[in-house]
Amino acid sequence: MLLSNADWQAVGISLQLAGLSTVLLLLIGLPLAIWRVRRETPLRRVLDAVLALPLVLPPTVLGFYLLVLFAPQTLLGSSWQWLSGQPLAFSFAGLVLGSVIYSLPFVVQPLTVALREIPVNLLESAASLGANRWQRLWRITLPLLRRGLLVAATLGFAHTLGEFGVVLMLGGSIPGETQVVSIALFQHVEASRYAQAHQLAALMLGLSFFLLLLVYGLGAQRRPAPAPRD
Amino acid sequence: MRSLITTALLSLTLHVQAAEPLRIAVAANLLPVMERIAHDYQQHGGQPVQLAGGSSGAFFEQIRRGAPFDLFFSADAERPQQLADAGIGQDAQSYACGRLALWTPRHSPDLNALPAGKLAIAQPDTAPYGKAALQALERSGQLQAVQPRLVYAQDIGQAYQFVSSGNAPAGLVALSQLRASQVPSGQYAVLAYTLYRPLLQKRILLATGTRAALAEDFLQFFDAQQSTLKNAGYILPGETGCAAE
Numbered sequence: 001m002l003l004s005n006a007d008w009q010a011v012g013i014s015l016q017l018a019g020l021s022t023v024l025l026l027l028i029g030l031p032l033a034i035w036r037v038r039r040e041t042p043l044r045r046v047l048d049a050v051l052a053l054p055l056v057l058p059p060t061v062l063g064f065y066l067l068v069l070f071a072p073q074t075l076l077g078s079s080w081q082w083l084s085g086q087p088l089a090f091s092f093a094g095l096v097l098g099s100v101i102y103s104l105p106f107v108v109q110p111l112t113v114a115l116r117e118i119p120v121n122l123l124e125s126a127a128s129l130g131a132n133r134w135q136r137l138w139r140i141t142l143p144l145l146r147r148g149l150l151v152a153a154t155l156g157f158a159h160t161l162g163e164f165g166v167v168l169m170l171g172g173s174i175p176g177e178t179q180v181v182s183i184a185l186f187q188h189v190e191a192s193r194y195a196q197a198h199q200l201a202a203l204m205l206g207l208s209f210f211l212l213l214l215v216y217g218l219g220a221q222r223r224p225a226p227a228p229r230d
Numbered sequence: 231m232r233s234l235i236t237t238a239l240l241s242l243t244l245h246v247q248a249a250e251p252l253r254i255a256v257a258a259n260l261l262p263v264m265e266r267i268a269h270d271y272q273q274h275g276g277q278p279v280q281l282a283g284g285s286s287g288a289f290f291e292q293i294r295r296g297a298p299f300d301l302f303f304s305a306d307a308e309r310p311q312q313l314a315d316a317g318i319g320q321d322a323q324s325y326a327c328g329r330l331a332l333w334t335p336r337h338s339p340d341l342n343a344l345p346a347g348k349l350a351i352a353q354p355d356t357a358p359y360g361k362a363a364l365q366a367l368e369r370s371g372q373l374q375a376v377q378p379r380l381v382y383a384q385d386i387g388q389a390y391q392f393v394s395s396g397n398a399p400a401g402l403v404a405l406s407q408l409r410a411s412q413v414p415s416g417q418y419a420v421l422a423y424t425l426y427r428p429l430l431q432k433r434i435l436l437a438t439g440t441r442a443a444l445a446e447d448f449l450q451f452f453d454a455q456q457s458t459l460k461n462a463g464y465i466l467p468g469e470t471g472c473a474a475e
Contacts, residue, residue, distance in 0.1 A: 071396035089397035090348055090381045172381030172392065173353060186384075190287030190356040 003199055009176050010184035011203070017092070017180060018160040021099040025107040025156040026149065028100065033111035034141075055105050063169025066098050070170065090172035095180075098166045107156040114148020115141070151218050158211040161204070251278035252444055253298060255289040257305035257431065258387035259328055259359060262410030263462035264303065270458075271451045277444055285385035287356040293318060293436065300437035300445045305386070306358040310434035319436040325452070326464040327472030328429035329405040330362055330421045333393050337400070339419035341370050348381045350392040350401035359386040362426035363402035369425045405463035423471030430472065 003011070032051070036044060054062060070088040071077045080088040088094040118141060126136050142149075164182040171178035173187070181200055188197035256264045261283035268279040282289075286305040293302055293313060303325065304310045310322040337345040351367075352360030360382070367373040383389035386404050393401035394411075408418050437445040456466055465472040 067391075067395050067397060073396045077397075087348060087397060089392075089395075168384060170397075172348070172350070172383070172398075174381060187353060187355055189291060190285065190353075192287075192291075 003203075004196065006175055006179075007181075007184055007196060007200055010179050010181045010200075013092075013176070013179060014161055014181040017095055017099060017163075018157045020096055021103060021160045022107075022153050022157045024096065024100050025103055026153060029104060029107035029111055029152060029156075030149075032104075033108050033115055036108070036112050037115045051105050051108055053105075054102050059102060059163070059165025060169055062102060063098065063166040066094075066101075066166065067170045070094055089170050090174060090178060092177055094170055095167055095178055098170060099160045099163055102163060102166050103156045103159045106159045107152040110152040110155060111145070111148055114145050114151070117148075118144050147218050151215050154211055154215045154218070158208055158215075161211075162208060251280040252300050252437075252441075252448055253280050253282065254301045254303065254448075255293065255297070255299040256281050256283050256303045257286045257289075258283055258385045259305055259404040259406050260303050260326075260431070261387075263406060263458060263464075266462075267452060267455050267458060270455075271448060274451070276448060276451060279448065283387070285357060285387075300435075300441055301433060301448065302436055303431070303433045305429070305431055307430040307432045310432040313434055313436075319434040322432050322434045324430055324467040325433050326431050326459050326466060327469075328359065328362075328431060329423070329463055329465060329471075330359065330366060330402055330426060330429070331405045331408055331418045331463075332400065332421060333390075333403050333408060333413065333418040334400045335393065335396075335413075335417050339400075339417065341366070341372060341419070341421065344372070344376060345399045347379065347400070348392075348398040349376055349379050350381050350383055350389045350398040350403075352386045352389045352402075353382045353384055357383075357385050358429055358431075359389070359402070359404055362429050365427060366402065366421050366425040407463075409461070409463040423465075428465075428472050430467070 032047075036047070067089055068074075069076055070080075072081050072087055077088055080086075080093075084091075084093070086093075088097070122140060123136055126140055131139065162182065163180070164186070167178065167180050167183055168186070171180070171183060173179045173183050181204055185197055185200045185204070188194070188200065254264070254268070261281065264281055264283075268281055271279060282299070286309055289297075289299070289302055289304070290309040290313070293299060294316070302310060302313070302319070305328065307324065310319070313319050314322040332339045332341050332344075334345055351363035354360040354364040364373070367376060381392060381398055383392055386407065389401050390403045390407045390411075392398040393403065402421075403418075405418075405420055433449075435442065435445050435449065459466065
C-alpha cells in the first residue's frame with residue numbers, strides 16, 4: 001500500500017475512534033441489554049424505539065442535532081469547554097460521543113439476542129444456591145455471553161469505522177484529530193485524486209469484509225452445539 | 231394487478247413529461263441569490279427551474295459521470311473549463327467573482343485580532359473559498375498563529391453553519407451568504423481583494439438538443455440580473471477585484 005502519511009493518519013484516527021467507541025459501547029450497551037431482557041415495563045417500548053432511532057435516522061440528522069447540542073452556548077457544550085478547555089464540536093471526544101450514539105443499536109441488539117438465549121433456570125438455580133447478582137453476572141452471564149459480546153463488539157467497531165454523515169457534520173476534518181478515513185476518501189474524490197481514493201476505498205472494503213466475515217464466523221459457531229457428554 | 235402497474239408506469243411517464251424543469255447545479259455560495267433569480271425568472275414567464283445546491287467538486291464529479299444537469303454554476307473557473315475541455319458542455323463563461331468576509335458574531339471582526347477558539351474555513355483542497363481563505367491568512371501573516379485552530383468545512387455552506395451554530399467563534403465565509411441571511415454588518419468585515427486571488431466563478435451550459443435553447447433562455451435572463459448579483463455580494467467580471475482572465 002502506497003498510502004500517504006496523511007492517509008495513514010486518517011486510518012489511525014478511524015481505528016482509534018472505532019476502538020474507543022467500541023469499549024464505551026460495550027460498557028453502556030451491556031447494562032442496557034440486560035435491562036431490556038429482564039424488565040417488561042411500558043418504558044421499555046419507549047427505550048426500544050429510542051435505541052433503534054440511529055438505525056433509521058439519516059446520520060446527517062443526528063450530526064446536525066449533535067452540532068446544535070455541542071455549541072458552547074448549551075449546557076453540554078459549555079460544561080465540556082469548562083472541563084477540557086476545548087469545544088466539543090471539532091474534537092475527537094465529540095466524535096466518540098457521536099459514534100457511541102450512532103452505533104448503539106448495533107451493540108445492544110446482538111447483546112439482547114444473546115442474553116435471551118441464556119436459560120433463565122440456570123440463573124435461577126444459581127440464585128437458589130446462594131449466588132448474588134454480581135456472582136451470577138461474572139460466573140454465568142458473561143461467560144455464556146462471550147460470543148454475543150464478540151459479535152456486538154465487532155459490529156459496533158465496523159459500524160463506527162464506516163461512519164460518515166455524523167463525522168461530516170461535526171468533525172471539521174482536522175487532520176490528526178477528526179479526519180477519519182471516510183472523510184479523507186471523500187476529499188480525495190472531490191479533488192479528483194482517484195489513485196489515493198482507490199487505495200483508501202480498497203482498504204476500507206477489505207477491512208469491512210474481514211470484520212463481517214468474523215461476525216458471521218462467530219455467529220455460525222454458536223449454533224451447532226453438541227450436548228456435552230460428561 | 232396489471233392495471234395497477236400500467237397506471238403506475240403511466241403516471242411516471244406523465245410526471246416526467248409534465249415536469250421536465252430546467253435542472254441547474256449551483257455552487258453553495260451562489261444558491262441564495264440563484265433562488266431569487268430563478269423565482270423571478272419563473273414569475274416572468276420562464277419555464278420551471280429546479281436548483282441543486284452543493285459543492286462544486288461534487289457536482290464536477292457527478293457531471294463528469296453523466297448527471298442530468300442543464301447548467302452548472304461553479305464556485306471556481308477551473309472545473310467548468312475542465313468540463314468544456316473534456317467535451318462535456320460548452321460556452322464556459324465567467325459570471326461573477328465571490329468575496330470573502332471574516333464573520334465573528336460575538337466580536338468585532340478583525341483579521342489581525344481573531345477571537346480565541348476555532349476559525350472555520352472551507353476545505354482549501356476542494357472549495358475555492360477555502361483556498362482563498364488560506365491565501366488571505368497567509369498574506370496577512372496570520373496563518374502560522376491560526377493554523378492549529380482551523381476547522382475545515384466541506385464547503386462554504388458548512389463553514390457558515392459552523393459559525394452560525396456557535397461552534398466556531400469565527401469563520402471566513404462568502405459575503406453572499408452573510409448578505410443572504412441579512413447578518414448585521416457590524417458582525418463581519420469584507421476582506422481586501424488584494425489578500426487573495428480573485429474568486430472567479432464560471433458557469434457552463436450542459437444541455438444538448440432542444441433543452442439547450444431552454445437553458446440559453448435562462449442564461450439570458452441571468453445575465454440581465456447584474457444589480458441583483460452585486461447587491462448579493464459579488465463583483466462582476468471586469469470590475470476591480472474581478473479580472474476576467
